[in-house]
Amino acid sequence: MRNRLKVLRAERNWSQADLADKLDVSRQSVNAIETGKYDPSLPLAFKIAQVFGLSIEQIFSADEAAQAAE
């Protein structure tokens, strides 16, 4: 799964630690999600969307391989 977390965070001048505090998760978790190494659960994805004031679809999208398979 791909995400725009890094871009959205940069637009708001938030550090990973800032975002981690807003989401009440560890900074390592934010880093793992940003780098695409960890896909968040649905509740956390909703929380991320809420923090950015966007919908989940505006932040997360299926990667090319998954899209091609559909």
Add this chain to the structure above:
Amino acid sequence: MGETNPRIISNGRRYMGNMAVASVLYTAAVFGGAFAIRGDNTPQWVAIGAALLPLLPALLMLRAYLIFLNGLDEFQRRIQTDAMLVSAAVVGFGSFAYGFLEEWANFPHLPLIWVFPALIGIWGLAACIIRLRYK
């Protein structure tokens, strides 16, 4: 850069504190148990009690870990549970294989008391390796 979330930091500190208390009690239980069974005429009930005494602080350690686990976020919990699975597989298959080696190939007998420390040790090691994968 280290952790900055106050809740996560406080969870880690509480874990260290709880484990420190449990470790002191464990050490006292081991030495106390060894003291209780000194000599040749220790009654069986005393020996059983002394042998099981260290389990109480070990249960406190388990409680400390479960509190710690509940205080983690979903990503960190995933690392811990993956590590737990790796450790269970390594120790489970390792002890199973060694059991055959003991029985059929005359390998030296290893006491069962080492299973739990091996489980904990490999769990910790696996957690470090899994965490590196996400860096």
